[in-house]
Amino acid sequence: MMNKEATPIKQKLSLVYLWLVPPATFAIAFGIAPVSYKIYLPLWGLNACLMVLSAYQLGLRKLWAQGPTGKQQAITALLLFTPWLLFSVFAGMGPPPRTLQGWVNTAAEQQTRYTILIAGGMLLLLGAALLKTRLQATSENLYSVLAFAALSMAIPLFIINMAFWGYYLTDAYRLFASNPAAKRPDLYVATKSLFYVISVAEVALMYLGSFLFAVALKTTSLLGKRASRWYMGCSLIAILLELIPPNWPDPFATAGFLVAIPAIPFIMYYLMGVRLLRLKAELD
Numbered sequence: 001m002m003n004k005e006a007t008p009i010k011q012k013l014s015l016v017y018l019w020l021v022p023p024a025t026f027a028i029a030f031g032i033a034p035v036s037y038k039i040y041l042p043l044w045g046l047n048a049c050l051m052v053l054s055a056y057q058l059g060l061r062k063l064w065a066q067g068p069t070g071k072q073q074a075i076t077a078l079l080l081f082t083p084w085l086l087f088s089v090f091a092g093m094g095p096p097p098r099t100l101q102g103w104v105n106t107a108a109e110q111q112t113r114y115t116i117l118i119a120g121g122m123l124l125l126l127g128a129a130l131l132k133t134r135l136q137a138t139s140e141n142l143y144s145v146l147a148f149a150a151l152s153m154a155i156p157l158f159i160i161n162m163a164f165w166g167y168y169l170t171d172a173y174r175l176f177a178s179n180p181a182a183k184r185p186d187l188y189v190a191t192k193s194l195f196y197v198i199s200v201a202e203v204a205l206m207y208l209g210s211f212l213f214a215v216a217l218k219t220t221s222l223l224g225k226r227a228s229r230w231y232m233g234c235s236l237i238a239i240l241l242e243l244i245p246p247n248w249p250d251p252f253a254t255a256g257f258l259v260a261i262p263a264i265p266f267i268m269y270y271l272m273g274v275r276l277l278r279l280k281a282e283l284d
Contacts, residue, residue, distance in 0.1 A: 011057060017050065018274050022267045029093070029094050030095060037092070040092020041089070044092060052085075055077075055078070060078070063277070069137075073279070076130040080127040080269045080270060080276070081273035083119075083121075083124055083266045083269075090113065090263065096113070097110075101177055104170075111167060113166065118162045120263070124155065124269055128209065138220040143219060150206075154208075155202075157198050157202035158262075161202060168191075200260075203259070203260045207238045210231060210269060211235035213231075213269075214231035214235065214268075217275075227275070241258075242256055
């Protein structure tokens with residue numbers, strides 16, 4: 001009797017913990033000064049273990065025991081879930097430096113940051129492919145296909161954008177720091193303008209993907225009406241904010257900046273992964 005009563009409590013605590021990871025990471029990263037990796041890496045490791053344990057308690061164990069369909073759903077959930085397990089390390093790193101010299105002083109850390117983001121993008125696309133397959137098994141062949149197509153366009157742009165910030169700009173800033181009086185190459189300004197357009201496109205497509213996946217999950221009854229409306233509403237608002245020019249006055253400019261922070265669009269898919277952990281897989 002005690003086990004039957006304790007299990008729901010464990011699941012509720014696990015669910016709350018997983019829900020709190022993105023906002024807590026965001027609050028700590030922007031609210032506290034960056035700390036040494038000797039401090040934040042062990043804490044990140046502890047958090048990663050707690051996230052895995054929470055996923056296990058929430059439904060991963062039960063899904064894995066339900067045969068091929070359950071295992072596929074479990075792997076789908078994990079692939080959507082894992083990017084934010086990696087991104088939670090940013091709580092200790094803090095936001096990227098605002099000064100050229102600060103970026104150069106932490107060049108290795110910045111390259112690590114954007115490499116993690118690239119890995120997260122790859123995992124997300126793999127998870128989206130399995131999610132599309134899961135939805136198609138329930139005869140949903142419209143919105144899931146469109147959602148995966150949107151992500152298939154977004155993730156290559158995302159990877160290129162993250163490589164630009166992590167590697168191209170890092171090397172450029174090293175050159176600028178070594179010769180501050182030198183004139184910036186004309187192509188440097190043009191390249192930054194190009195990557196602004198790439199950023200807008202990939203962020204809008206990522207939110208479009210989450211919008212369409214929410215519609216597909218609602219159509220197949222894998223997501224309730226209230227939850228699906230929340231996903232669709234947030235995704236649509238984020239798309240509109242991302243399309244606002246950065247020279248608009250606040251609060252629009254700040255809101256547009258926030259929804260375009262690289263890890264933020266992943267939250268929608270992370271929450272979908274958490275949701276899939278709570279669903280019972282249908283047996284073949």
